[in-house]
Amino acid sequence: MIRAVICALALCSLTACDQAPSASQVARDNVAIAAQIATGHLRRQISQFPRTLDPALNEDVAAYTITDDLFEGLVRLDAGGSVVPAVAERWETSADGLVWRFFLRRDARWSNGDPVTAADFVFAWRRVMNPATASPAAQQFVAIAGAQEILTDGASFEQLAVTAPSPYEVRVQLSTPTPYFLYLLSNCWFMPVHEASVLKHGKQWTEAGKLVGNGAFVLKSVTVNGPIELQRNPTYRDASAVRLQAVTFYPINDAAAATARFLAGDLDITDRFQIGDIAWLRPQIGEQVRLEPYFGTVMMAMDVTRPPFSDLRLRRAMVMALDREILTGKVFKGYFTPAYQLVPPLPGYTPARPEWADLPDAARHREAQRLYEEAGYSADRPLDVELWYPTADADTRRVLEAMSAMWRMNLGANIRLANEEWRVHQQNRRIRKHRLFFYPWIGDYPDALTFLALPLASSGQNYMGYNNAAYAEAVDAAARIVDEAGRNGAYRRAEKILNDDAVIIPIYFYRSRHLLGSYVQGWRNNPMDRHPSRDLYLAVPGVP
Amino acid sequence: MLRIVVRRCVSVVATLFAIVTLAFFLLHAAPGGPFDSEKEVMPEVRERIEQSFHLDESTPKQYARYLRQLLKGDLGPSFQYHDQRVSDLIRAGLPIDLKIGGFALLLAILIGVPLGAIAAWRPGSWLDKGAGFAAVLGISVPVYVAAPLLILVFAVTLRWLPAGGWGDGAMRNLVLPVLAMALPYIAYISRITRGGFVTALAEPYIRTAKAKGLGTAAILFRHALRPALIPLVAFLGPAIVGAITGSIAIETTFGLPGIGRFFVDGAFNRDYTLVMGVTILYGVLIVLANLLADLVHAALDPRVRTHE
Numbered sequence: 001m002i003r004a005v006i007c008a009l010a011l012c013s014l015t016a017c018d019q020a021p022s023a024s025q026v027a028r029d030n031v032a033i034a035a036q037i038a039t040g041h042l043r044r045q046i047s048q049f050p051r052t053l054d055p056a057l058n059e060d061v062a063a064y065t066i067t068d069d070l071f072e073g074l075v076r077l078d079a080g081g082s083v084v085p086a087v088a089e090r091w092e093t094s095a096d097g098l099v100w101r102f103f104l105r106r107d108a109r110w111s112n113g114d115p116v117t118a119a120d121f122v123f124a125w126r127r128v129m130n131p132a133t134a135s136p137a138a139q140q141f142v143a144i145a146g147a148q149e150i151l152t153d154g155a156s157f158e159q160l161a162v163t164a165p166s167p168y169e170v171r172v173q174l175s176t177p178t179p180y181f182l183y184l185l186s187n188c189w190f191m192p193v194h195e196a197s198v199l200k201h202g203k204q205w206t207e208a209g210k211l212v213g214n215g216a217f218v219l220k221s222v223t224v225n226g227p228i229e230l231q232r233n234p235t236y237r238d239a240s241a242v243r244l245q246a247v248t249f250y251p252i253n254d255a256a257a258a259t260a261r262f263l264a265g266d267l268d269i270t271d272r273f274q275i276g277d278i279a280w281l282r283p284q285i286g287e288q289v290r291l292e293p294y295f296g297t298v299m300m301a302m303d304v305t306r307p308p309f310s311d312l313r314l315r316r317a318m319v320m321a322l323d324r325e326i327l328t329g330k331v332f333k334g335y336f337t338p339a340y341q342l343v344p345p346l347p348g349y350t351p352a353r354p355e356w357a358d359l360p361d362a363a364r365h366r367e368a369q370r371l372y373e374e375a376g377y378s379a380d381r382p383l384d385v386e387l388w389y390p391t392a393d394a395d396t397r398r399v400l401e402a403m404s405a406m407w408r409m410n411l412g413a414n415i416r417l418a419n420e421e422w423r424v425h426q427q428n429r430r431i432r433k434h435r436l437f438f439y440p441w442i443g444d445y446p447d448a449l450t451f452l453a454l455p456l457a458s459s460g461q462n463y464m465g466y467n468n469a470a471y472a473e474a475v476d477a478a479a480r481i482v483d484e485a486g487r488n489g490a491y492r493r494a495e496k497i498l499n500d501d502a503v504i505i506p507i508y509f510y511r512s513r514h515l516l517g518s519y520v521q522g523w524r525n526n527p528m529d530r531h532p533s534r535d536l537y538l539a540v541p542g543v544p
Numbered sequence: 545m546l547r548i549v550v551r552r553c554v555s556v557v558a559t560l561f562a563i564v565t566l567a568f569f570l571l572h573a574a575p576g577g578p579f580d581s582e583k584e585v586m587p588e589v590r591e592r593i594e595q596s597f598h599l600d601e602s603t604p605k606q607y608a609r610y611l612r613q614l615l616k617g618d619l620g621p622s623f624q625y626h627d628q629r630v631s632d633l634i635r636a637g638l639p640i641d642l643k644i645g646g647f648a649l650l651l652a653i654l655i656g657v658p659l660g661a662i663a664a665w666r667p668g669s670w671l672d673k674g675a676g677f678a679a680v681l682g683i684s685v686p687v688y689v690a691a692p693l694l695i696l697v698f699a700v701t702l703r704w705l706p707a708g709g710w711g712d713g714a715m716r717n718l719v720l721p722v723l724a725m726a727l728p729y730i731a732y733i734s735r736i737t738r739g740g741f742v743t744a745l746a747e748p749y750i751r752t753a754k755a756k757g758l759g760t761a762a763i764l765f766r767h768a769l770r771p772a773l774i775p776l777v778a779f780l781g782p783a784i785v786g787a788i789t790g791s792i793a794i795e796t797t798f799g800l801p802g803i804g805r806f807f808v809d810g811a812f813n814r815d816y817t818l819v820m821g822v823t824i825l826y827g828v829l830i831v832l833a834n835l836l837a838d839l840v841h842a843a844l845d846p847r848v849r850t851h852e
Contacts, residue, residue: 028703052626059581134596136579139586151588206627224628224636226710226801250709252799257708260692261799264699264707423576423814430584440582460584 032265033519037538040245045258045270049225049251053206055188056128056135064188066249068532069230070213071191074102075182079535081526083182087116097177097482104168109235110194111218118164120192128189129157137189143178177482180447216242216534243537262515270515275335275395288516291335292525296442296510297344303435304503305465315502317371320356320364321410322403328508331398339506341495343451349488352495365410372411383413389438390425429463448491449479455503464503471497556831563827571816572603578623578814620817630821637803645787647722652729660737661764675734682731691724691797708799721798736779740772770844781837785829
């Protein structure tokens, strides 16, 4: 289906659409844009209909995006992605970084006029831990004292160490210093919920007309698989800073369909576009095509506990044999950046780039070949293994095919691509059925730990079976360092161990992809790709 | 006629029971569960979530629970859309498909039947060949190619109509999806009608009508129409169901909140209750539509009535 849409659009690129828009079309567009600006109504694409709008149960990006507009936590992210005060006007931490005291603003209000108090946060957080809520986010709270015991030992959810010493103070006791704790608090699971309406309406409390929020917008209407309409919240504590009158989210899971609707003037922001479409989109709409760094890595992973990848030499050969510059340069035309290590670019963090990454191609290939032969493989006895991946878009498939060809060319290995349906793939990874598999990851918070924790023995995502005590200690020690520079240095040492053990095969770093109307203002790129509507507004470019 | 209805009603219950049972066990046998996701949840959390949906019970026990629930007319909560019940999801989505599918079929009949009739009047003429060519085109160009092309022309380039969205069912939002959906139906209907007419027109009573000096329109629409429509009626039964239960291609391309997507998304997400709900709906509609088609067939063809 997607391919056909692309075909149709590609057809368009070969014919009329490749040319710059005509003068009459520009004039007509300008009239439409002026009308849109006058309404103050923003129309955004989300790539799926959110499973729920309950902050405690959210688990998809669409839901995160909408709850960012409907609720506000102790802190929030500004347009650039930095943590700034929100319901909490200030906070204090103890010297050991374990006790946090948040002091709440007196003027924060729920959309029904009730004051937002510390008790609302205590209720919301404990609600996530309550087994009756069955929240998939409960493990996000393990940094808080008591959470681990609630999860594993069956302790009461009221043991979570968050209290309200006064109506305007939230006190949190952590079990371990958590440098990214403030960022964590900007996520939906830590947002307050209105106790009275949750108790009154039960599961239906998130319906339009029942949902009481404290964000910049309130829920006006919801159509399942259709538009979700929000309007400005007059009781919002910082209502004067909100310039939009209304926001509508359109769930469209087909990127090509979203692109068509953007071009037809039906959408102001899209969530995604096909990477191959840039070639004809750029000449047509120029800077409205946004391709920005995103905190994610596309990689392959190997099961290190079983042959053939229990052999370190073979793993190293696999990692080194790929020509990443060609993969990103030729297959993706330079739109993505090659990855040589796990952690994507992050301000303040210098990644541990492996030494082989700077070798000339020929020398690197020779070294990979040598390791491959040392591991006992040759032209007569080639490595023959399947690379498992979930049903993916054309872009991903092309990269995988190119990789398979490179392993064949540079090593002589026979890597066969094996595709399976998405849920089946998730299950098979979990039960460790695969030896070589697709393993993309997007960070949860802007700290190297969100990546470095993946190959820990305690991690749910360690499908590689990697278990190196030295690595675990290095990561654990680093995570306890409160000072950012010191912590990043320690993370780097841990990442080096991971590089030496060649557990994963990094391929390239993600980029966020949006189409953004030229009249949408206030948008700033940030690596977590979070853009609350609160900071956005519509205006003619250049006019404040 | 009454006997057809009674006999069918008895078999409907048995058919539906078989559908429910088969669908339930097939769905649960599929690898991967509704809560297998990219972000692995802790085993304790997974346990909690599965408990809340009774997935910790054995499949036969879950089946018994589902049947009990179903007898009370409850399709259960959706696994995917946490705050919604399956019956509410269907109630919200079905009217959209009814409207689009209904209009598309109506358009297809209004264009397809006369087109087929005219083509059959002079087989081999340029009119017949032209209609045949258009039909082959309509049948062979899939919706997912036709729909983006329609968007490209009428929404992106000409800006006459929106590129998608439901817009509370406004006419301008309906035009493109209805057209995209109607195209293959127009083609099928015109071909089937043509076939029906060609057969009917070769009958002796048509020759008699011609010999009596009746006009073209009178022969086509008074004498040939009824027998010619019998194959079309047989086609329309299941076609109506297909059209009103939504098309995944149409809904995805035009971003419509219908139930067609529930089938595919539900299956991908292992949303057991949602897929069951849509399957049951589809089953009931198919059985009803076939019954209706048989009744119409009986009304059109006196021989069927005599046999019964």
